[in-house]
Amino acid sequence: MCGIHGIVSRRPGYRPDLKSLHRMGDLTIHRGPDDSGSFCSEQVALGMRRLSIIDVAGGHQPLSGGDGAVQVVCNGEIYNFRELRADLEKLGYRFSTGSDSEVIVHLYMEYGIDFVDRLDGMFGFAIWDARHDRLVLGRDRIGIKPLYFYVDSNRLVFASEAKSILAVGDITAEMDHEGLDELLYLGYVGGSRTIFRGIRKLLPAQILICEKGEISEHTYWRYRVEDSARIASIAECQDLLREELEQSVVAQMVSDVPLGAFLSGGIDSSAVVALMAANSSRPVKTYSIGFDTGAAGSYYNELPYARQVSELFGTDHREIVVRPDVARLLPKLIWHMDEPVADSALMTTFLVAEFARQDVTVILSGAGGDELFGGYRRYLGAYYTRMFSRLPGWLRRKLLIPGARLLPSDRHGPVSNLLRYARQFILSSDLPPLQQYASYLQLFDEAQRREIVSLPSGLQRSSLDDAFARLDTGDWVNGLMQIDMETQLPDDILMLTDRMTMAASIECRVPLLGNRLLDLAARIPSSHKIQGRRLKHVLKETLAGVLPDNILNRQKRGFGAPMGAWLKKELQPLVQVMLGREAIERRGLFEPDVVARTIALHQAGKEDYSDHLQCLLNLEIWCRIYLDGQSADDIGTELAERVAPVAMQ
DSSP, X not given: OEEEEXXXXXXXXXXXXXXXXXXXXXXXXXXXXXXXXXXEOSSEEEEEEEOOOSSTTTOOSSEEETTTTEEEEEXXXXXXXXXXXHHHHHTTOOOXXXXXXXXXXXXXXXXXXXXXXGOOEEEEEEEEEXXXXXXXXXXXXXXXXXXXXXXXXXXXXXXXXXXXXXXXXXXXXXXXXXXXXXXXXXXXXXXXXXXXXXEEEOOTTEEEEEETTEEEEEEOOOOOOOGGGOOOOHHHHHHHHHHHHHHHHHHXXXXXXXXEEEOOSSHHHHHHHHHHHHTOSSOOEEEEEEOOSSTTHHHHOOHHHHHHHHHHHTOEEEEEEOOOOHHHHHHHHHHHHSSOOSOTHHHHHHXXXXXXXXXXXXXXXXXXXXXXXXXXXXXXXXXXXXXXXXXXXXHIIIXXXXXXXXXXXXXXXXXXXXXXXXXXXXXXXXXXXXXXXHHHHOSSOHHHHHHHBSSOOOOSSOHHHHHHHHOOOSOHHHHHHHHHHHTHIIIIIIHHHHHHHXXXXXXXXXXXXXXXXXXXXXXXXXXXXXXXXXXXXXXXXHHBTTBOHHHHTSOOOOSSOOHHHHHHTTXXXXXXXXXXXXXXXXXXXXXXXXXXXXXXXXXXXXXXXXXXXXHHHHHHHHIIIIISOOOHHHHXXXXXXXXXXXXXX
């Protein structure tokens, strides 16, 4: 696990700036505090920061093969490296380290660019092949590990984090207006866009080749629902799923340093912990976070469920109940994120990762289970639409839809959260299916974006539109999961997980997203994943007898903080400082009256604008760091002085 970065020339006479390369590495020391390395020639400069996991003593990068003409830097882990290494040794290749990343060198030399099809892991890599004047960049199938790049007429610059690219002297931070519009729409910037003009993301399962200065990109894999290869029997699904779950967890437990697991008490993290415990000779170290005080804290507290799972499997369990100084913490986290997101999980993920880092260097997470096996309530939209459509039209139009507008939209309690879902569904029930699904995911809709943004809209087509256009399955509900696998999962959940765990210098692995589990999930019909209104049906049936019923059947709770409630109470001064009229007018992006109305509606409980306000708040912090040039520490100190810390009472 590490951060990688580099510069390659695209024209004769341009030589990479080595001072820039060193600055790039200095900015991502949190990704790799254990080691650093570089390779430089007339045409290319490669660098890395290493967090030592496999072959701690000998796994220094860059790695090379043969005569040194091929050089590799890799961020991530290759879980099937032992099998790949054994096959390569039979072909005559000799290894100089025990590092998992060394297989990439020899695979590339043997199979060329197609070698990536053989990798099972999470990775972002760069290969320099001096024989062909070729740089190859690649990213894992589902986008667990990040990779950014910037191209101009002279060079291609790449890095695991966008801030490293900005360390190259003449590359400046400017806001991309299409990225801004997508951020307001979805709460994150998806696809290949970023919030930075000129800086792009390599897409999941994408290869970029820069050969003799010419650039090409292609996708080597795609998650696609396999209608023709469906597994008809749910019993067969359970047998295969049980086997593949265990195989994936065991493969990702390989480590030369201490490892543990995040444990929320939800079905996904509990399943990972159960399988780790069954395959470990010592108690598994588990870590949980809770909010048991302050606004809505009790609703977000999952510690009792985590304790139950811990006791059941005899884990070495530690908990942290947080009372964060949000004003001081947020700027630091936004700096680490590179891009603003409207997701309070950035705070909980960082705090529990920082807590776990006291004991372990590797952590396993249950991320991805909802997208693979049908865990989101929004997947029930088609089910409820069928029921709703049976009601008389006059009843829907005259009574239910007007009545839904009067329902509360607050999410910080079990009843109010249920009513919020009912309100959202009823008000979108007459929309075409794709628009209805988009309404479940969006923050500011198109009309709201036109109203709030001072600048002309820059978004012609969103990453969500692109995912809808690629949908090619007759299994509608499975198709929705496919859309989430291509959008929210890599661009919000996995991006956030990578940044916040790397901010704490800890490696996070996601065994539910192993290659074979991805392939299996694509063959399971949605009728097995969701039965009636029961989400994750086949996963729950597979784990029956392993996990208690109350864990299997409890309502899903997001892994976030009660930011919406805090913004009404404890954090109200923070909103006034960052989103008050003076700050909005100074920034010049938004209409002050519209922002003020958004805040007022949220404060009054008439609308749940938790995510909307988080988006605007985090964006303003991002602007101060990346556009205004203020340090995160200075902003945090300023805000802490002007805003009382969150006092959980």
